[in-house]
Amino acid sequence: MIPLSPLYLPVRLPPGMGAAMTDELQTIIDLIRYGASRFNAAGLTFGHSYDNAIDEATQLTLHALHLPHDLGPAYGNARVTLAEKEDVLALFLRRIEERVPAAYLTGEAWFAGLSFKSDPRALVPRSPIAELIEAGFEPWLGGREVRRALDLCTGSGCIALAMAHYNPDWHVDGADLSDDALALADENAQRLLAGNARFVKSDLFSALQGEHYDLIVTNPPYVTDDETDALPREYSHEPELGLRAGYDGLDIVLRILRDAPLHLTEDGLLICEVGEAERALAKLLPELPLIWIEFKVGQMGVFVVERHDLVTHNARITALANAREGIVPTPVSSAGGSLF
Ligand SMILES: C[S@@+](CC[C@H](N)C(=O)[O-])C[C@H]1O[C@@H](n2cnc3c(N)ncnc32)[C@H](O)[C@@H]1O
Numbered sequence: 001m002i003p004l005s006p007l008y009l010p011v012r013l014p015p016g017m018g019a020a021m022t023d024e025l026q027t028i029i030d031l032i033r034y035g036a037s038r039f040n041a042a043g044l045t046f047g048h049s050y051d052n053a054i055d056e057a058t059q060l061t062l063h064a065l066h067l068p069h070d071l072g073p074a075y076g077n078a079r080v081t082l083a084e085k086e087d088v089l090a091l092f093l094r095r096i097e098e099r100v101p102a103a104y105l106t107g108e109a110w111f112a113g114l115s116f117k118s119d120p121r122a123l124v125p126r127s128p129i130a131e132l133i134e135a136g137f138e139p140w141l142g143g144r145e146v147r148r149a150l151d152l153c154t155g156s157g158c159i160a161l162a163m164a165h166y167n168p169d170w171h172v173d174g175a176d177l178s179d180d181a182l183a184l185a186d187e188n189a190q191r192l193l194a195g196n197a198r199f200v201k202s203d204l205f206s207a208l209q210g211e212h213y214d215l216i217v218t219n220p221p222y223v224t225d226d227e228t229d230a231l232p233r234e235y236s237h238e239p240e241l242g243l244r245a246g247y248d249g250l251d252i253v254l255r256i257l258r259d260a261p262l263h264l265t266e267d268g269l270l271i272c273e274v275g276e277a278e279r280a281l282a283k284l285l286p287e288l289p290l291i292w293i294e295f296k297v298g299q300m301g302v303f304v305v306e307r308h309d310l311v312t313h314n315a316r317i318t319a320l321a322n323a324r325e326g327i328v329p330t331p332v333s334s335a336g337g338s339l340f
Contacts, residue, residue, distance in 0.1 A: 025085060028065065029076035032057045035092045045232035048101035048124040049109045056102045060095060063106040064088040099233035112162035116188050121180035123242040125158035127219045127273055128300040132293070133162045137215065137271070140293070140304050144214060144267060146170055152218040152256065155242060157185030157199060159217055164197035173211070175202040178241055204252070205259045214265050219273040220252040221245040222301075227276070246324065249277030250284065254321035257288075257310060264307040275301040284320060288313045 025034050035057030050056045062069055064087040065080065080088070094100050101124050103109040109118035111125035112133045118124050132140070146167065151160035151174045160174030174197060176182050185199045200207055223231070223243040235243065245251045253274055260270045271293075274281055278292065278301040288310075290303040310317070319329065 026079050027077050031061045031088050042096045045234045049103050049126050059102050060091045061088050064091050101234050111158040121184040122155035123238050128295050146214040148213045149215040150213040153220040155181045157188045160197050161192050161194050164194045172197040174199045177203050212265050214268050217271045222249040222274045222277040224249040248280040251324050257317045258321040261307050261310045268307045270305050273302045
């Protein structure tokens with residue numbers, strides 16, 4: 001075994017990524033297989049865009065080799081140079097040692113069939129809502145005409161921009177509280193040449209007074225405090241503002257349910273992702289008719305609700321949401337319904 005010169009391998013290799021291995025790994029497929037094995041052995045957490053070690057190793061390998069993400073299988077047996085191997089292994093190393101999500105290492109995430117710039121200014125796009133966008137939100141829209149749509153808590157802008165891309169006749173707004181996220185969303189709008197989308201800084205609906213939408217879609221923060229504190233290291237690279245949402249994950253969702261009727265058109269629709277907070281929400285508001293969407297892989301904690309049902313139950317929702325914000329009930333607000 002001839003040890004490789006540090007000139008060729010300047011990266012510090014983790015245990016098992018030794019010099020002999022670099023002789024044994026010769027092809028693209030070798031590298032992908034090797035990366036996947038090391039990722040599994042290191043106990044990485046997946047789920048930031050890809051849900052398994054092979055796909056992540058493929059993504060990182062092709063990125064480092066400057067090859068398209070959909071490279072044909074025929075190239076799998078192509079041999080790589082030592083310098084290329086070094087680049088691939090350096091990415092594997094950061095993924096393992098620093099637990100950086102693969103999308104942040106490559107700077108790119110795919111969502112609804114579109115390529116987005118991805119970096120720690122916003123969460124890695126991964127919402128199941130992509131499937132609804134690609135299906136034209138049917139059967140949920142039921143033929144309703146959409147002229148204006150809102151993506152509340154837009155982050156990287158992925159939901160807003162995918163809606164704008166697939167529906168060029170819609171006017172789409174994306175709102176977020178984070179300046180960093182909005183800067184990334186603007187860069188993504190330029191990347192996708194989305195002329196029918198704009199981004200607004202807003203604490204939920206606060207900067208959207210007087211605006212009305214036929215469809216509001218939102219993937220807000222909904223992770224409970226306890227879960228946020230216990231999340232795998234991968235999540236620590238993402239902004240906590242996009243995750244943490246109170247003791248039961250519903251602090252933001254309740255405010256959205258309370259205020260959405262003021263911003264929905266008469267027969268408007270709200271589609272909201274709450275993930276694991278689904279059970280807490282159903283327990284808190286058992287009387288609210290939420291339809292839990294069935295995705296190709298099953299239920300994913302995303303519901304649809306009609307404006308008129310939010311109006312009907314507004315008194316109870318308002319009481320719950322106001323309590324989270326420390327708003328003391330007044331005779332008018334506790335009577336409910338006065339805003340509509
Ligand atoms: C779960 S991330 C979703 C991002 C994006 N929609 C996606 O699906 O990848 C939630 C987003 O909500 C934003 N956010 C948190 N609190 C907010 C608030 N009060 N008003 C507006 N946006 C908020 C965060 O900055 C973050 O970008």
